[in-house]
Amino acid sequence: MKREDRHLSDQDLLLDVDGELSTRDEKRVRAHLKACWKCRARREELETTISDFVRFHEGQFEAKLPPPDGPRALLKAQMAQLAGMEPNRSSSRLALLQNLRWALTAGVCGLVAVGLFLSNVGRRTSPAQVAIVSIPDARLTPGAALLVDRRQLCTQPNIKNKAVPFALQRRVLDEYGISRAEPRAYEIDYLITPALGGADDIHNLWPQSYSATAWNADVKDALEDRLREMVCNGNLDLTEAQQEIAGNWIAAYKKYFHTDRPLPEAR
Amino acid sequence: MSFGLTDAAALRAVHLTSVAGPGNSPDWLEEAVIALFDEFRDPLLRYLSSLGIEFPECEDVIQETFFALFQHLRGGKSHHNVRGWLFRVAHNLALKRRHRRRRDSDVPAEARAENSAIDPGPSPEDQAANRQMQQQLLAVVRALPGQDRQCLFLRAEGLAYREIAGILNMSLGAVSLSLARSLARVGRRAKQCEP
Numbered sequence: 001m002k003r004e005d006r007h008l009s010d011q012d013l014l015l016d017v018d019g020e021l022s023t024r025d026e027k028r029v030r031a032h033l034k035a036c037w038k039c040r041a042r043r044e045e046l047e048t049t050i051s052d053f054v055r056f057h058e059g060q061f062e063a064k065l066p067p068p069d070g071p072r073a074l075l076k077a078q079m080a081q082l083a084g085m086e087p088n089r090s091s092s093r094l095a096l097l098q099n100l101r102w103a104l105t106a107g108v109c110g111l112v113a114v115g116l117f118l119s120n121v122g123r124r125t126s127p128a129q130v131a132i133v134s135i136p137d138a139r140l141t142p143g144a145a146l147l148v149d150r151r152q153l154c155t156q157p158n159i160k161n162k163a164v165p166f167a168l169q170r171r172v173l174d175e176y177g178i179s180r181a182e183p184r185a186y187e188i189d190y191l192i193t194p195a196l197g198g199a200d201d202i203h204n205l206w207p208q209s210y211s212a213t214a215w216n217a218d219v220k221d222a223l224e225d226r227l228r229e230m231v232c233n234g235n236l237d238l239t240e241a242q243q244e245i246a247g248n249w250i251a252a253y254k255k256y257f258h259t260d261r262p263l264p265e266a267r
Numbered sequence: 268m269s270f271g272l273t274d275a276a277a278l279r280a281v282h283l284t285s286v287a288g289p290g291n292s293p294d295w296l297e298e299a300v301i302a303l304f305d306e307f308r309d310p311l312l313r314y315l316s317s318l319g320i321e322f323p324e325c326e327d328v329i330q331e332t333f334f335a336l337f338q339h340l341r342g343g344k345s346h347h348n349v350r351g352w353l354f355r356v357a358h359n360l361a362l363k364r365r366h367r368r369r370r371d372s373d374v375p376a377e378a379r380a381e382n383s384a385i386d387p388g389p390s391p392e393d394q395a396a397n398r399q400m401q402q403q404l405l406a407v408v409r410a411l412p413g414q415d416r417q418c419l420f421l422r423a424e425g426l427a428y429r430e431i432a433g434i435l436n437m438s439l440g441a442v443s444l445s446l447a448r449s450l451a452r453v454g455r456r457a458k459q460c461e462p
Contacts, residue, residue, distance in 0.1 A: 010447040020428050020443065049454035056404045057423045061313050068308050071326050075304055078330070079297045079337050163364060166330045 008032055008039045013046055078170055082179055135215075135250060136191055136206030140175050143246030144204040145197045154232035158195045160221060164188045164205060172205045187217055191249070192242050193224040196231065215250050219262040223253045230256075300337045304329075307353055310424040314354065315361050317420040324364060332357040351430040354421065358434050407456040411449055418445040419453075 008016075008029060015021045016029045033040050164172075169188040173179045178186075186207035192198030208217055227245060230236035244252040254260055308329055315325040335356055336349070408416060414435060421431045428442045437445070 010451055011443050014447045014450065015428075015443055018422075018428070045454060046450060049450050052404065053419070053450070053453050054423060056408075057313070057420070060405075061309075061316070065309055065312055066322055066326070068305065071308065071330060072301065072304055075330055075333050076297065076301060078334050079300065082334075082337070082341075083297070163324065163327070163367070166327045166334070169331075170334070 007036065008042075010042070010046065013039065013043045017043065017046055017050065074167055078167065081170070081174065135248065137176065140203075141191050141206040142203055143191045143242065144199040144201040145192050145242050146199050148197045150231055150234075150238045153195075153197055153238065154228075158225070158228060160193070160195060160224070162190070162194045162200075164190075164200070168200070168202065168205065171202055173207055175202065176207050178207065189217060189220070192246050193228075195224055195228050196241055196245065197238065198242075214262055215253075216262075219253060220249055222263070223249060223256065226256050227252070296337065296340055300333060300340070303336070303349060303353070304333050307350065308333075311353065311357050314420050314424055315357060317416065318358075318361050318365065320361055320365060325361070328357055328360045328364065331360055348430065350426070351433055354424075354426060354430070355434045358417075403456050404453060407453050411452065415445045415449045418442055419449045422446055 012021075012025070012029055016026065016033075021029060033043065170179065172188050173186065186209055188205050189208040190198045191204050191206055194200075198204050208220075223245065227236065227241040231238050231241050244255070253262070257263060311329050311332070312322070312325050315328055316322065320328070332353055336353060339352075408419070411419065414437070417435055418431055418437075421434060422428075426434070428439055431437070431442045432439050435442075
């Protein structure tokens with residue numbers, strides 16, 4: 001049987017319906033369709049299926065999409081902020097502080113955090129530059145925790161890597177003076193993890209560099225798991241655990257893992 | 268919504284003209300990005316939702332995507348095929364979030380994906396006959412392999428085969444095969460529903 005005499009495949013027919021055939025193939029397919037009732041019928045079936053699917057797809061979302069006004073305004077504000085046209089953020093921060101049901105962890109501010117490489121982080125960081133941040137700046141990120149007790153915390157699932165809203169991520173990068181840096185170079189991380197009662201607050205968020213090698217997010221995750229386990233087993237006070245991780249998480253890791261360098265399984 | 272290609276080609280041309288406008292001043296660029304947001308926010312929302320992500324998180328991904336676009340264009344980087352770029356970035360960001368969520372959740376990934384996939388819910392306005400058909404199609408679409416489902420929804424949002432191939436990292440042949448396979452399944456089920 002000659003190639004031209006064979007029936008067209010669904011793939012050929014679909015490509016024809018969608019106008020994705022090359023000129024040569026289009027000629028071949030059209031010539032075949034002209035002579036073949038069966039393939040013409042199949043092509044029609046495919047078109048009907050597409051129409052059904054389109055109706056189905058539209059029906060799924062009809063009148064269900066949230067209005068775009070809020071997200072559009074937020075995007076405008078984010079862009080304006082980056083372009084340096086919206087310098088005043090103090091009022092929104094004040095509102096946030098008033099509305100959140102948290103308390104800044106007592107005594108955390110007094111603990112000294114080592115700002116490795118932070119001296120290189122300036123307000124004029126260019127888009128191409130990436131500052132390596134392994135430890136948060138204690139002035140910007142002292143840590144903030146919710147008012148929860150050990151029993152409440154330990155009956156909840158261990159929430160790890162809770163997503164940080166994008167708008168809040170931008171604010172953190174801005175606070176650290178790296179708003180022009182590539183956002184994907186950092187993970188906006190909770191200093192006190194929500195698994196230990198950490199709050200969704202800018203004072204508890206910091207940009208951890210993906211390019212940090214030894215003391216990276218995986219190592220911090222291991223410490224968080226260890227501290228939560230100790231808290232829930234009654235071997236460590238919750239406030240103490242929060243203070244340890246907020247003060248200097250690398251020092252806390254060394255203390256609780258009895259090592260000077262990250263253990264291989266955590267890296 | 269368009270399922271055809273002629274519209275898609277026209278859209279692409281409009282974007283190239285818009286974004287490549289004179290000056291590329293920040294003000295002008297912001298307006299261009301907002302115009303793109305107005306055009307593509309809903310299609311992106313529908314597509315991300317089809318990946319099993321809930322609306323609030325979809326909105327977050329979309330914010331991140333458009334902000335990345337703003338930075339991308341400000342940096343003087345390529346503005347060719349903005350639509351393909353937007354879907355690709357949103358797709359990758361969404362998968363990253365979904366992966367992270369699945370890793371952290373006690374609920375088995377497949378079960379949660381099923382539960383959070385698009386759910387039409389009971390709607391009093393729906394016609395009874397259409398509702399049965401919708402439910403049947405929903406069952407078929409949910410049963411499709413993930414990549415086939417993504418191809419189908421991207422095509423439904425008007426993306427060309429080449430764009431879909433770029434977003435999902437597939438060959439052109441694999442895209443057309445996937446669509447043919449999915450539509451054959453959908454078509455079979457639709458036929459069964461006919462009175």
